[in-house]
Amino acid sequence: MIHATAHNGRISVLSLALLATPTSLSANSITTVIPALAHALDVSTADATWAATAFGWGGVLGAPLTAALLRTRGSRVATLANAALVLLGTLLVALAPALPMLLAGRAAQAAGGGGLVTLAITLAGTTSRTGVITAGVGLVGAFGPLVGSTLSAISWRTPLLLSLPALLAVPAILRHAPAHPHDHDAGPTDASAPTDIVGILLVMTLISAFILTPRLGPATLAAAAVATALLTLHIRRSNAGFVPRAVVSSRVFVIASATACALSTSYFALLYTVPRMLERHWPAERIGLATLVMLAAGSIASLLFTRWTSRYAPALTRTVLLTAGAVAVALPLTAPWPTALVAANAFAVFAATAAMAWHSDRAGKAVPGEHRATALALFTLCYQLGGAFGPALASLLIA
Structure with missing residues (x-):
């Protein structure tokens, strides 16, 4: 079980920290490149800030999606799926000729990165090891604006590619990830359980409504209220x-x-x-x-x-x-x-x-x-x- 390997140190806490921290660096680095992004893609500064909103939205969605994978497929599949999202999102950001493609890339980066943060916390095993990860997220994130402003001298896109280093930790995670879902460290998973599509959609709707409320106004609050009521009924049933x-x-x-x-x-x-x-x-x-x-x-x-x-x-x-x-x-x-x-x-x-x-x-x-x-x-x-x-x-x- 990974639970044992976590406690025995077979999954290095530094590998887990590397898995989690690039997401916070990438999230904070964008603050310095919004004007250059707007100029390069010929959009307003207000429209360019959607790149930050898309990253925040995608990062939050990564946690529940990873929860579903951990429960039904185990940590190996969850790690590979989130790594693929980070890679795909980074490629989209690097090649995006227009804002919509860039937003899709940032959302994919963040969804994968948010999932990797969830995995790191889940695999940590102890409070002290989790503390290394969360402190690392805070410390590395603090350097985001400075790193972003430095790398923007190369290109405005470069600071937006900082989710990629998380993939360096993936081989170390996979070496100790169990081949079968029921060996998962956080407890037995149920690979035969049907995926609760309705529950996933309701949670994603609720999260999206909360995050988009400052931009889209009262309509999203109504959507959040409806999603909350439906999710409550769904949990009871x-x-x-x-x-x-x-x-x-x-x-x-x-x-x-x-x-x-x-x-x-x-x-x-x-x-x-x-x-x-x-x-x-x-x-x-x-x-x-x-x-x-x-x-x-x-x-x-x-x-x-x-x-x-x-x-x-x-x-x-x-x-x-x-x-x-x-x-x-x-x-x-x-x-x-x-x-x-x-x-x-x-x-x-x-x-x-x-x-x-x-x-x-x-x-x-x-x-x-x-x-x-x-x-x-x-x-x-x-x-x-x-x-x-x-x-x-x-x-x-x-x-």
């Missing part, structure tokens, strides 16, 4: 569908997922709002450097904290994470000093990435073994939703 009733009825899973989503949302919202608040105090170069330093500090603190959470009482760990999240939100609201404002990013990335690592272990253990892979994928989805909600919230705050 189908005990072991795409979203198993045993998972969403777990109080521990619901609390863990809601906490991860809330802390992730605040982190991504602050990532966009704090630099705007600092513009009246510091020049752009200093803002960029200070943000990078704070994000790196918070990510490293998260890595160190999650290495030792097994020694702490759960109440203490929970208090530290929630306090850090609260401080991150409070500083921009109450502190007039630039250094305090930029420090909010350190607290935010620490709270979000450490909570992702700690709560993922609790969420997985709170459900029956056969649903663990699905629970981890849905939990990861909730964290990734913060990456979509945060920028949308920031756009309202800084409008």
